[in-house]
Amino acid sequence: MNRRHWIAGACLAALMTALPAMAQTTLRMTWYSDGNEGEVMKDLLARFEAKNPDIKVVLDTVPFKAINENLPVQLAAGQGPDIARVVDLGGLSGFALDLRPHLKNAAYWEENFGPFLDWMRQPGNTSAIPGFMTQLTVTGPLVNKTLFEQAGVPLPGAKATWEDWAKAAKTVADKVKAPYPVAFDRSGHRFYGLAVSQGSKMIGADGNPAPIDDGFKRAAQMIADWHSSGVMSKELWGSVSGTAYRGANEEFKNAQVPFYLSGSWQIAQFDKTVGNAFDWIAAPTPCGPANCSGMPGGAALIGIKTTKSPAQVARVMDYLASEEVLSEFYGRALFVPGHIGIARKGVAYKGASPQAAAALKVFGDQVSALDPAAYRIQGYTYSRIVFNAAISRLGQAIAGEGTLAEAYKRIETDVAQQVAERNKK
Amino acid sequence: MTDSSRPAPGREGFAARAVRVATGLLDRPMAALQRLIGGERMAYVFLAPNLLFFGLFVFLPIGITLVFSVTGGTLLFPSERPYVGAQHYRALADCGSYLDPASCREDHFWRGVRNTLVFTAFQMVAMVGTALVTALVLNMKIRARGFFRAVYFFPVLLSPVVVALIWKWILQRDGLLNAALTLSGGQKILFFVEPGWAMFWAVFVSVWAHMGFYTLILLAGLQAIPADVYEAAEMDGTPPLRVLGRITLPLLWPNLVVVLVLVLIRAVQTFDEVFVLTGGGPGTATLMVVQYIYETAFANQVQNFGLAAAASVLLGGLLIVLTLLQLVAARRKAV
Numbered sequence: 050m051n052r053r054h055w056i057a058g059a060c061l062a063a064l065m066t067a068l069p070a071m072a073q074t075t076l077r078m079t080w081y082s083d084g085n086e087g088e089v090m091k092d093l094l095a096r097f098e099a100k101n102p103d104i105k106v107v108l109d110t111v112p113f114k115a116i117n118e119n120l121p122v123q124l125a126a127g128q129g130p131d132i133a134r135v136v137d138l139g140g141l142s143g144f145a146l147d148l149r150p151h152l153k154n155a156a157y158w159e160e161n162f163g164p165f166l167d168w169m170r171q172p173g174n175t176s177a178i179p180g181f182m183t184q185l186t187v188t189g190p191l192v193n194k195t196l197f198e199q200a201g202v203p204l205p206g207a208k209a210t211w212e213d214w215a216k217a218a219k220t221v222a223d224k225v226k227a228p229y230p231v232a233f234d235r236s237g238h239r240f241y242g243l244a245v246s247q248g249s250k251m252i253g254a255d256g257n258p259a260p261i262d263d264g265f266k267r268a269a270q271m272i273a274d275w276h277s278s279g280v281m282s283k284e285l286w287g288s289v290s291g292t293a294y295r296g297a298n299e300e301f302k303n304a305q306v307p308f309y310l311s312g313s314w315q316i317a318q319f320d321k322t323v324g325n326a327f328d329w330i331a332a333p334t335p336c337g338p339a340n341c342s343g344m345p346g347g348a349a350l351i352g353i354k355t356t357k358s359p360a361q362v363a364r365v366m367d368y369l370a371s372e373e374v375l376s377e378f379y380g381r382a383l384f385v386p387g388h389i390g391i392a393r394k395g396v397a398y399k400g401a402s403p404q405a406a407a408a409l410k411v412f413g414d415q416v417s418a419l420d421p422a423a424y425r426i427q428g429y430t431y432s433r434i435v436f437n438a439a440i441s442r443l444g445q446a447i448a449g450e451g452t453l454a455e456a457y458k459r460i461e462t463d464v465a466q467q468v469a470e471r472n473k474k
Numbered sequence: 475m476t477d478s479s480r481p482a483p484g485r486e487g488f489a490a491r492a493v494r495v496a497t498g499l500l501d502r503p504m505a506a507l508q509r510l511i512g513g514e515r516m517a518y519v520f521l522a523p524n525l526l527f528f529g530l531f532v533f534l535p536i537g538i539t540l541v542f543s544v545t546g547g548t549l550l551f552p553s554e555r556p557y558v559g560a561q562h563y564r565a566l567a568d569c570g571s572y573l574d575p576a577s578c579r580e581d582h583f584w585r586g587v588r589n590t591l592v593f594t595a596f597q598m599v600a601m602v603g604t605a606l607v608t609a610l611v612l613n614m615k616i617r618a619r620g621f622f623r624a625v626y627f628f629p630v631l632l633s634p635v636v637v638a639l640i641w642k643w644i645l646q647r648d649g650l651l652n653a654a655l656t657l658s659g660g661q662k663i664l665f666f667v668e669p670g671w672a673m674f675w676a677v678f679v680s681v682w683a684h685m686g687f688y689t690l691i692l693l694a695g696l697q698a699i700p701a702d703v704y705e706a707a708e709m710d711g712t713p714p715l716r717v718l719g720r721i722t723l724p725l726l727w728p729n730l731v732v733v734l735v736l737v738l739i740r741a742v743q744t745f746d747e748v749f750v751l752t753g754g755g756p757g758t759a760t761l762m763v764v765q766y767i768y769e770t771a772f773a774n775q776v777q778n779f780g781l782a783a784a785a786s787v788l789l790g791g792l793l794i795v796l797t798l799l800q801l802v803a804a805r806r807k808a809v
Contacts, residue, residue: 284667289754290755436775437774448755451576467775470781473548
């Protein structure tokens with residue numbers, strides 16, 4: 050064998066090695082994590098790739114803020130990923146890929162994700178299948194039970210009102226010197242967790258936003274009164290401006306908050322970070338004059354319509370949405386399932402501590418108590434415009450920049466202006 | 475006799491030959507070009523590469539911003555955006571009274587303008603004053619002068635986000651400063667809840683972070699002042715304050731003008747440090763114009779690029795006017 054043969058052999062070997070790689074499709078998935086779900090997803094994708102060597106999925110993990118602020122710009126520029134985990138389901142519906150023509154069994158998707166598909170569809174579209182819920186979330190209170198016990202204050206019961214909880218939490222905070230008796234995440238969605246129970250509907254009879262109704266005003270007045278009476282600290286809602294999100298999870302983890310209104314997505318991280326430092330529980334949503342409902346929500350994994358490989362995207366989605374895989378995902382990430390079949394059968398939350406399992410049960414039970422208005426608001430295409438206007442203007446009123454009446458006027462004009470801008474052709 | 479200063483044949487000789495060949499290669503086409511376009515126009519040829527990059531990264535974005543400011547909707551590509559004329563400028567200018575942001579349609583913009591002007595005024599005075607005093611001290615023959623020069627310059631090397639996070643940890647409810655206050659028997663102060671405190675710390679942190687850079691410019695100016703001028707003043711028995719007012723400051727004036735212009739531009743453009751430190755709060759007490767532009771374009775649900783672009787154009791105009799005023803004032807003083 051001479052030198053020429055060796056070179057020819059080496060070239061052939063290199064070509065053989067390169068061929069499968071050349072045939073491989075690379076998909077990019079934009080992802081964010083609240084807890085361990087990114088690790089779980091990485092694991093599931095590795096298994097998918099092992100079974101499907103012609104597809105490689107690159108998981109781009111970004112901060113939650115980037116999902117809300119950077120991703121929409123990327124999508125508008127046509128430079129988005131192939132798949133993305135998003136929370137503004139209605140707002141980004143225009144960029145979603147209809148997976149239906151590429152799916153193995155569209156009926157499975159309709160049967161199991163049916164109620165949530167409307168959240169991801171464009172108004173008027175009743176058939177598109179843009180994706181599936183990676184988690185269904187419910188807003189609700191997380192309570193530091195240890196602080197209540199130390200203060201000798203009994204926990205309010207299942208049908209307790211917001212006023213009952215506020216009074217109890219203030220008593221606890223005064224006794225144990227906790228700086229934040231009641232803490233709400235600074236978010237319009239969380240505010241609506243209170244407003245819906247006060248009777249707020251957000252949507253007018255003509256389908257246009259009608260944010261300021263009696264329920265909204267009752268909730269806003271309650272928040273303002275709590276700030277002026279020291280039930281809520283201005284450090285959360287009053288200390289930042291505009292639509293900025295400010296969570297109170299760090300304060301809760303540091304045992305500074307007896308009553309924290311957030312939601313089911315906090316369970317995994319509290320289970321991991323609080324550990325045995327104190328006992329915490331999830332409580333049913335307090336009742337208002339209208340109902341005892343919180344707000345549903347969640348994140349969905351959607352295909353992006355600018356993808357060059359829709360068939361491959363659908364294969365990944367089919368795999369991840371399959372009952373077996375999704376059930377494992379919910380179970381390991383400690384998420385309330387957004388899949389009807391899995392919800393019916395129940396999820397085995399492996400590795401969850403007893404208190405995390407109990408909290409998941411409380412939030413799971415809350416799903417059936419959600420008011421229809423809450424579902425409508427969550428699926429409403431303009432809901433995030435209203436959420437943002439509400440938090441921005443109520444934040445100003447709480448910081449002392451104007452009255453609630455002025456805030457209501459501003460919310461209405463902000464919403465009208467943004468709706469007009471969005472609809473400008 | 476051998477000439478030791480003569481380069482030895484080998485590496486140096488080769489380098490010189492390489493340079494000669496390279497310049498020779500360039501010389502011919504350049505000479506041809508010069509014959510073609512004339513000697514006077516050759517300057518443009520040499521400026522062209524830089525102008526190309528400047529045009530691409532400065533003039534083109536300015537042009538795009540102007541186009542965005544007269545178009546509406548949420549689409550990104552200018553060709554897809556409907557023309558709306560001066561609508562965004564009218565929206566920004568729609569005010570009952572410019573002194574009362576609450577009376578304006580875009581109240582956040584005017585709150586941003588007001589806060590930016592307040593921030594700029596306090597920051598300029600504090601920054602230039604502190605940098606000048608520091609430069610004067612560091613120019614004196616003090617012990618460990620090199621060490622102190624390095625210490626004052628150190629924060630300049632930090633990223634603005636890091637600076638803001640460090641100070642946030644110091645100033646928050648359970649931060650170092652409040653710990654020190656409680657240890658000394660005082661009460662905790664919620665610095666980010668009180669508008670006055672929030673603005674004070676925004677200015678303070680900005681001065682702390684950037685003072686070193688301006689000190690360096692002033693120090694260079696001080697070291698360029700001839701020593702014999704001071705010797706003459708000393709022989710005349712001129713008091714130190716008079717030396718400062720009659721010799722140091724007038725001779726330092728060109729450097730001071732540079733510092734003033736740079737501080738002004740940077741103060742009006744302030745965003746990252748204040749945004750991370752206070753988030754623009756409490757309420758909108760430290761919301762700056764650039765934060766308004768950022769939020770209008772990117773953070774709001776409906777990304778209103780047109781309105782944000784119009785606000786950017788107005789901010790650019792304001793910067794040009796302020797800089798020109800400052801330069802005119804500085805020139806008059808120099809005359």
